[in-house]
Amino acid sequence: MTKPKNNVKFQHREARRASRPASDEKDGSPETSPTENGQLHKPEPDQPPPQSDYEKKKATFITRTIWTFVMIAFFFGSMFAGHIYIIMIVTAVQIISFKEVIAISNVPSRARKLRFTKTLNWYFLGTTMYFLYGESVIYYFKHIILVDRVLLPFATHHRFISFMLYVMGFVFFVTSLEKGHYKFQFTQFAWTHMALYLIVVQAHFIMNNIFEGMIWFFLPVSLVITNDIFAYICGITFGRTQLIKLSPKKTVEGFLGAWVFTILFGIGLTNVLMRYKYFICPVNDLGANVFTGLQCDVNPVFLPHTYPLPFIPPNWTHLPTTITVAPMQFHILVFATFASLIAPFGGFFASGLKRTFNVKDFGDSIPGHGGMTDRMDCQFIMGFFAFMYYQSFIAVYKASVGSVIETAITGLTPEQQMDVVKGLAKHLVNQGVASPKVLEYLGEQLRLQ
Numbered sequence: 001m002t003k004p005k006n007n008v009k010f011q012h013r014e015a016r017r018a019s020r021p022a023s024d025e026k027d028g029s030p031e032t033s034p035t036e037n038g039q040l041h042k043p044e045p046d047q048p049p050p051q052s053d054y055e056k057k058k059a060t061f062i063t064r065t066i067w068t069f070v071m072i073a074f075f076f077g078s079m080f081a082g083h084i085y086i087i088m089i090v091t092a093v094q095i096i097s098f099k100e101v102i103a104i105s106n107v108p109s110r111a112r113k114l115r116f117t118k119t120l121n122w123y124f125l126g127t128t129m130y131f132l133y134g135e136s137v138i139y140y141f142k143h144i145i146l147v148d149r150v151l152l153p154f155a156t157h158h159r160f161i162s163f164m165l166y167v168m169g170f171v172f173f174v175t176s177l178e179k180g181h182y183k184f185q186f187t188q189f190a191w192t193h194m195a196l197y198l199i200v201v202q203a204h205f206i207m208n209n210i211f212e213g214m215i216w217f218f219l220p221v222s223l224v225i226t227n228d229i230f231a232y233i234c235g236i237t238f239g240r241t242q243l244i245k246l247s248p249k250k251t252v253e254g255f256l257g258a259w260v261f262t263i264l265f266g267i268g269l270t271n272v273l274m275r276y277k278y279f280i281c282p283v284n285d286l287g288a289n290v291f292t293g294l295q296c297d298v299n300p301v302f303l304p305h306t307y308p309l310p311f312i313p314p315n316w317t318h319l320p321t322t323i324t325v326a327p328m329q330f331h332i333l334v335f336a337t338f339a340s341l342i343a344p345f346g347g348f349f350a351s352g353l354k355r356t357f358n359v360k361d362f363g364d365s366i367p368g369h370g371g372m373t374d375r376m377d378c379q380f381i382m383g384f385f386a387f388m389y390y391q392s393f394i395a396v397y398k399a400s401v402g403s404v405i406e407t408a409i410t411g412l413t414p415e416q417q418m419d420v421v422k423g424l425a426k427h428l429v430n431q432g433v434a435s436p437k438v439l440e441y442l443g444e445q446l447r448l449q
Contacts, residue, residue, distance in 0.1 A: 067367050080290040083283050094203035096372040100362040101195040116176045121192050123169050128196050131162035132204035140211045142402025146409050206383035215279040220386040223339035224378045226265045231258035246351045259340035266336040274302045301327045301394050338385050343378040350377035418446045
């Protein structure tokens with residue numbers, strides 16, 4: 001009986017290896033070992049041992065800390081550089097957040113088959129942003145938009161243009177429906193509109209807060225961040241009672257403790273911000289920054305006011321019977337309370353949404369922090385509240401140059417508009433502000449062609 005050829009080859013190789021000098025085995029080449037079929041097998045290179053849980057947490061903590069300081073530096077740098085840079089940040093945040101929310105409900109295999117699914121999502125986003133941004137620009141910069149020949153038609157018919165853009169997207173969606181994919185397509189359509197409402201619409205009001213004054217943007221943002229920090233500190237210090245099942249780590253003690261500290265922080269921060277017109281003045285110059293500052297008639301809410309105490313202390317106590325404080329210090333109590341007791345439910349809502357789709361984070365846009373939506377879930381509802389509260393209880397409504405010009409352009413004929421110009425010129429001449437020659441010049445030049 002003959003031996004297999006493989007065994008013969010194996011014996012020959014063993015004999016050659018035994019006769020090889022020992023120095024040849026240490027020449028730096030990787031060692032080899034024969035396999036059962038006689039072929040040489042190179043062992044895999046040494047792999048680093050897997051990280052322990054402690055090392056993983058340490059690496060995550062370092063990454064999270066570094067990016068936290070990066071975001072803080074970038075935020076404050078943009079805020080002090082000017083309002084336009086903060087507007088750019090808010091725009092970027094809402095686009096990224098919209099992308100993350102849309103992505104968690106998307107089914108890649110179906111989205112690839114339906115070519116226009118993603119296209120329609122971004123089209124509706126662009127249409128919504130065009131409408132909302134246009135509303136803000138027209139409202140706050142009427143005196144610039146309405147006197148420009150090119151921009152005037154877009155401003156006058158802005159809402160109709162926005163509506164027709166949306167209708168075009170709606171028609172395109174209906175015509176793109178394919179048999180066998182109806183449920184998926186309508187789910188995406190509904191999901192897109194929910195994301196537009198929860199993110200883009202609320203971000204629009206945050207944008208308006210910036211135009212009304214930097215304090216109405218910075219203060220709500222700071223209160224939410226402060227509340228989140230103190231909720232964590234109070235929770236790990238003396239938290240015992242679970243607050244809500246959606247977030248098992250949240251405690252009642254941390255929830256209420258953070259409320260107290262947020263109020264104290266809000267009072268102190270408001271006292272500082274009220275001293276600078278850059279924060280309390282509405283935006284009348286997009287080129288302004290913290291160094292150039294802004295000028296305006298200060299809202300009475302920031303001016304000290306004397307209030308009688310609800311009770312008169314006895315004379316022997318020598319306690320004052322009145323208190324002098326800016327009304328804003330009372331309003332900040334409401335802001336801090338909402339940031340502490342209501343805004344966190346935006347985070348709980350986001351937690352429930354993530355559990356629905358079985359995802360840990362909305363994305364990985366920010367290293368160590370997860371997605372942008374994970375950081376902004378409470379900010380959107382807080383910014384929305386700040387705008388509504390400001391418009392209801394704090395804003396001072398009076399005629400502006402933009403509103404007067406808008407009324408004249410949209411409600412008066414050209415002849416009436418010229419009469420208004422002449423009437424204003426005559427008033428200014430009578431007040432000694434303008435030269436009488438202005439009336440002569442206007443009388444010669446203001447004639448219908």
